[in-house]
Amino acid sequence: MRTALFLLLAASMPGQALAANQVALDNNVFVERVSTDAQGKQKILLEEPKVVVPGDRLVFVLNYRNAGAQPADKFVITNPMPAAVRFADAGDTSPLVSVDGGKQWGLLSDLSVPMTDGTRRAAQPADVTHVRWAFQKPIPVGGTGKLIFRGVVK
Template identity: 85%
Template sequence: MRPALLLMLAAALPGPAFAANQVALDNLVFVERVSTDADGKQHILLEEPKVVIPGDRLVFVLNYRNAGAQPADKFVITNPMPAAVRFADAGDTQPLVSVDGGTQWGRLGELSVAMPDGTRRAAQPADVTHIRWAFQKPIPAGATGKLMFRGIVK
């Protein structure tokens, strides 16, 4: 992996931290590789991103834990997309996304992007600048969970 790309990936993920409501965040990033065994069966492997090249699929994993004694209510995780990575998907979750640096939020299919001539076009995955998960229910004290999203190295 180019050192600059590794630094951009590391800087873009939330590090271990405690929010005001004592929810700890931790993150991991993997390269998704496909391996074929002797029988010709394909397996998806998640590997440490030692080297990445344009087109590689990355998997970002965000682990959270309510380390407080009370439920964490109205908790929100916002994650910027690394500049060197294009958003691909967020698995089964339905996060809100921004295509304008975090000013406006919505589902990807609801957003549009301004064109230089003043017209607008439908937002595409490559336009995503930030991803946001807003928890609808309080996170119980001691509870843990995991969120993920995928990106493709530009």
């Protein structure tokens, strides 16, 4: 089960890619662990996820680089949430999210999900199916950056 969960996580992350506008993407997943030293000081460690279990906090790191000869304009990065992972946060960035498989996008606080009785409720992190960043400014030639979001293994 644990190995299958890791394979599911690995398969759900888009591999290294070179987009049509020549933006290279490199994706990594880490397990966030807290270590306490002899003095009681806590330190956060990011480790390779050899085995993950329910409750583990995962950190998804998306590195990008414009490898093209022109600025990359209107660039969008969309990442599906692995089915076995609940969205937690995206740090200080404000990505758009989808709670319906990528049909509609918005800030989590603005979205709702249908209930079986026909009513709607406010969307919650567990409802997120995709995370998206739409760059408002062109990525210059050679420009690089990093996007991070976190999830919790269900």
